[in-house]
Amino acid sequence: MTKKKRVFSGIQPSGELHIGNYLGAVKNWVELQEQYECFFCIVDLHAVTQPYEPEEMPARVFDMALTLMAAGLDPEKCTIFVQSHVPQHAELAWLFNTVTPIGELERMTQYKDKASRQESVLAGLLNYPVLQAADILLYQAELVPVGEDQVQHVELTREIARKWNGRFGEYFPEPEALVGEVRRVMGLDGQAKMSKSLGNTIGLLESPDEIWAKLRPAVTDPARVRREDPGNPFVCNIFSLHRHFSSPADIAWSEHGCRTAGIGCIDCKRRLADNIIKELDPIRERAMELKRHPERVAETLERGAEHCREIASSTMQEALARMGLRGGGPKVKGR
Ligand code: SF4
Structure with missing residues (x-):
């Protein structure tokens, strides 16, 4: 061997x-x-x-x-x-x-x-x-x-x-x-690398509510001032996070919906939050178990x-x- x-x-x-x-x-x-x-x-x-x-x-x-x-x-x-x-x-x-x-x-x-x-x-x-x-x-x-x-x-x-x-x-x-x-x-401010000292992070063990509270106000494409304004997902950090946490179908949904103004930023963030929560749930559960032991x-x-x-x-x-x-x-x- x-x-x-x-x-x-x-x-x-x-x-x-x-x-x-x-x-x-x-x-x-x-x-x-x-x-x-x-x-x-x-x-x-x-x-x-x-x-x-x-x-x-x-x-x-x-x-x-x-x-x-x-x-x-x-x-x-x-x-x-x-x-x-x-x-x-x-x-x-x-x-x-x-x-x-x-x-x-x-x-x-x-x-x-x-x-x-x-x-x-x-x-x-x-x-x-x-x-x-x-x-x-x-x-x-x-x-x-x-x-x-x-x-x-x-x-x-x-x-x-x-x-x-x-x-x-x-x-x-x-x-x-x-x-x-x-x-x-990138951090939730869309300005700099995600870093604890800049306060622009989502913690790995944060609860679903905490994750949503942080994602909801996160910076998006500034071109999307109103719901009907189309955007460019490639300048938006929410979209880059979709590419890490979401399925190909959800990524396509976000990209198309953003470009055509078919979805609002809150819809897009909510779907991302759900996908992040799904991936982090088992991690948080294991952490709670380890905290007990x-x-x-x-x-x-x-x-x-x-x-x-x-x-x-x-x-x-x-x-x-x-x-x-x-x-x-x-x-x-x-x-
Ligand atoms: S729709 Fe999604 S990708 Fe487009 S600007 Fe809003 S949050 Fe970003």
Whole structure:
């Protein structure tokens, strides 16, 4: 039997997921777990590179784990764990720091963007992609499902693997980015990417009433001022959400109805709300079940970390030995 390829991906512990995270990443992960040996990591060490409240972090991590499981990640099929529960991530990142030129880090688009908005830039922000390289290579992962904005970081991971291998011998694979089909999910304001900080999201665990309350006032094609004005569905975010959640028949209904003013925006949104609710219903039910049994989430994370620490420890042993570290002291003549 051929060995399954390893997949690694991480997600920040932002608490509950929204449908943008779901469509852009997690739905794809649920499929990948059927085919590959997958490691899904809640990256709390990455999260602390931004301002945060320490007392909120444990709940953010726990809620993210619970929502991932509710969304369909199955601990029998994949490994779910928390980054800081496996100390080797930080250890390997340090080793990789020693082969990574600062210039490479300074040209990362995400770093430039975030650093330009900060008065004093912390080293953790600059070294963020080095920790990402360690996350991936600690498990010798070959495939990394990411959004488009992270492709540059996977390329840097390949570069770090090459540099390290060049200096200490072939050991780490050069992983490939798996860019999902869903590139960018716009927020309900139709202005920017769906993001919790912008308040333009629909949460994955929101109730039918909450979903409708958010969709009802959402921005549509501004050309449709009155009910009888025809619109262009391709400039409307409601239509793009239909394409993610609705059947081909409903998508065609929305497109035709919009162009001919045969339907009103409220009809169009109501049909979308029904379709979103249908897809999210089982996820919300699983989440409620897990909330009644939080020990299942805690056990999953514990088991996940244990499994990861085993793999990570063997990677570190090899990496350290090749770098001439932890060698047990100098050889003494005659011994
Ligand atoms: S009918 Fe639907 S697709 Fe057209 S503008 Fe209204 S909400 Fe958007």
